[in-house]
Amino acid sequence: MFKTLPGFREFYPEDCAKRDHLFAQWRICARRFGFSEFDPPVLEQLELFTEKSGEEIKSQLFEFTDKGGRAVSLRPEMTPSLARMVGAKANAIRRPVKWFCIGENYRYERQQKGRLRAFYQLNADILGEESLAADAEIIALLIDTLRTLGLTKDEFKLRLGDRTLWVLFLQNAGIPEDRIMNALGAVDKIERVRPEAFTGMLADALQGIDLDTALLAEKIRAFVAIKDIDDMPKAFQNGSDAEKVSARIGQWKELLKTLSDMGVGEFVSPDLGIVRGLAYYTGFVFEAFQTVGTGRALAGGGRYDSLVKKLGYPDMAAVGFGMGDVTVADLLDLVGKSRSMDLSPDAFVAITSETLRADALKTVFELRRKGLCVDYPLKQSQLGKQFKYADSVGARSVIIFAEDEFERGRVKIKTLSTGEEAEAELGAIFDALKK
RNA sequence: GUGGUAAUAGCUCAGUUGGUUAGAGCACCGGAUUGUGAUUCCGGGGGUCGCCGGUUCAAGUCCGGUUUACCACCCCA
Numbered sequence: 301m302f303k304t305l306p307g308f309r310e311f312y313p314e315d316c317a318k319r320d321h322l323f324a325q326w327r328i329c330a331r332r333f334g335f336s337e338f339d340p341p342v343l344e345q346l347e348l349f350t351e352k353s354g355e356e357i358k359s360q361l362f363e364f365t366d367k368g369g370r371a372v373s374l375r376p377e378m379t380p381s382l383a384r385m386v387g388a389k390a391n392a393i394r395r396p397v398k399w400f401c402i403g404e405n406y407r408y409e410r411q412q413k414g415r416l417r418a419f420y421q422l423n424a425d426i427l428g429e430e431s432l433a434a435d436a437e438i439i440a441l442l443i444d445t446l447r448t449l450g451l452t453k454d455e456f457k458l459r460l461g462d463r464t465l466w467v468l469f470l471q472n473a474g475i476p477e478d479r480i481m482n483a484l485g486a487v488d489k490i491e492r493v494r495p496e497a498f499t500g501m502l503a504d505a506l507q508g509i510d511l512d513t514a515l516l517a518e519k520i521r522a523f524v525a526i527k528d529i530d531d532m533p534k535a536f537q538n539g540s541d542a543e544k545v546s547a548r549i550g551q552w553k554e555l556l557k558t559l560s561d562m563g564v565g566e567f568v569s570p571d572l573g574i575v576r577g578l579a580y581y582t583g584f585v586f587e588a589f590q591t592v593g594t595g596r597a598l599a600g601g602g603r604y605d606s607l608v609k610k611l612g613y614p615d616m617a618a619v620g621f622g623m624g625d626v627t628v629a630d631l632l633d634l635v636g637k638s639r640s641m642d643l644s645p646d647a648f649v650a651i652t653s654e655t656l657r658a659d660a661l662k663t664v665f666e667l668r669r670k671g672l673c674v675d676y677p678l679k680q681s682q683l684g685k686q687f688k689y690a691d692s693v694g695a696r697s698v699i700i701f702a703e704d705e706f707e708r709g710r711v712k713i714k715t716l717s718t719g720e721e722a723e724a725e726l727g728a729i730f731d732a733l734k735k
Numbered sequence: 736g737u738g739g740u741a742a743u744a745g746c747u748c749a750g751u752u753g754g755u756u757a758g759a760g761c762a763c764c765g766g767a768u769u770g771u772g773a774u775u776c777c778g779g780g781g782g783u784c785g786c787c788g789g790u791u792c793a794a795g796u797c798c799g800g801u802u803u804a805c806c807a808c809c810c811c812a
Binding site: 303306349359360376377378379380405407409410411412413415576577578580597600622650652682683684685686687688689690691692698700702703704712714716717719721 | 736737768769770771772773803804805806807808809810811812
């Protein structure tokens with residue numbers, strides 16, 4: 301027999317109902333915030349992805365050569381496609397660009413819980429706006445989306461980090477420009493490894509540089525531990541960057557105040573441990589984590605002002621995030637807040653005698669034309685069976701076509717939740733259901 | 736890509752020191768019930784015991800390999 305490929309999912313109707321509820325909430329939230337939906341292709345030319353992240357990313361791509369000899373790949377993320385679509389019309393597009401997208405992404409990696417080879421993501425981005433207002437709007441959307449799904453501040457939080465401040469700190473510590481990204485790569489792992497291992501990684505990143513890496517590692521650990529923004533300047537050794545640092549701290553305060561004004565401040569904690577893996581982030585970066593259970597990341601993002609230009613388009617500021625469906629759904633399950641799209645029919649038309657089928661069908665299709673979701677038995681069956689079926693599909697009402705009432709031009713309507721029965725004129729069934 | 740654990744019905748699982756025709760609950764289908772469901776009772780279908788090979792008179796059970804899943808690494812856009 302055939303199986304699904306490793307890491308791929310198939311959605312039976314119940315799974316679809318759950319997934320579509322999630323998508324519906326994502327859409328509602330993004331639209332409330334004034335974002336427009338876009339949808340790029342699933343398959344792109346390989347270089348679109350390697351351009352941004354380098355050749356080594358290939359091992360995680362679903363890439364192949366198509367019949368026309370083109371090197372192509374399923375998309376591992378949306379951002380490069382977004383950058384291309386916006387970049388192609390950069391000088392003709394209304395700004396700010398507030399776009400979102402819901403789509404499946406593909407990564408060829410070993411799967412484990414919360415990480416599959418195919419997964420959906422909500423992506424939301426603001427392009428063409430440099431100010432912190434855009435960072436705040438994006439972060440607020442991320443938080444509000446999780447909140448709309450029913451999650452509270454006891455169940456998740458957003459950790460806010462800052463690559464700009466990190467670059468200043470590492471420069472201040474004497475690390476040359478061309479090694480800062482290497483050092484940040486080590487910092488990104490600081491929470492996941494033992495202290496000695498971190499010192500080792502830092503030493504690797506700074507090989508050939510005349511610095512006391514053990515001492516530097518100590519300073520970095522102290523910097524990461526700072527949770528109060530007023531304490532951040534103290535980590536910088538004497539002066540030359542004092543002005544830049546205090547300007548950046550001012551931006552921190554501005555961003556946090558805006559988030560607080562938006563009513564989402566309680567979800568946000570400053571946290572320099574968040575730097576994000578990839579090189580293209582340039583300013584504030586953030587990740588939302590569940591604070592119950594396994595503590596997995598639910599969503600992540602940040603500012604990436606240089607990416608659009610790097611892909612060959614006009615310079616354009618950008619900030620955005622991605623939120624995966626798997627970890628979010630796992631968390632909702634864990635805290636008992638999982639919901640499904642309500643797909644139950646408004647009515648089930650029961651047919652007690654085949655001589656009435658033609659009239660029953662007429663009613664079924666009239667009600668459907670008026671927008672109701674209506675089901676009926678495809679073959680002759682006992683009334684008890686029909687009720688059982690109507691109940692199991694969650695129908696709200698059963699409309700009974702039976703000889704007695706029909707001769708009087710009426711049908712019986714039973715409301716399943718209450719058991720109440722009423723009669724209605726054949727021509728007034730729609731109105732009767734509305735009550 | 737590396738390591739650990741597991742795999743029996745659609746799902747959750749039981750299956751004794753290797754021993755007749757591999758079971759249960761749930762789900763599904765039918766009947767009791769020819770005008771009434773969300774709770775009953777009865778019956779039915781459904782299995783190459785993941786796959787390949789080995790040991791044995793005999794393998795769901797023991798051994799080797801393999802695939803897949805889960806967990807931990809690697810990585811995480």
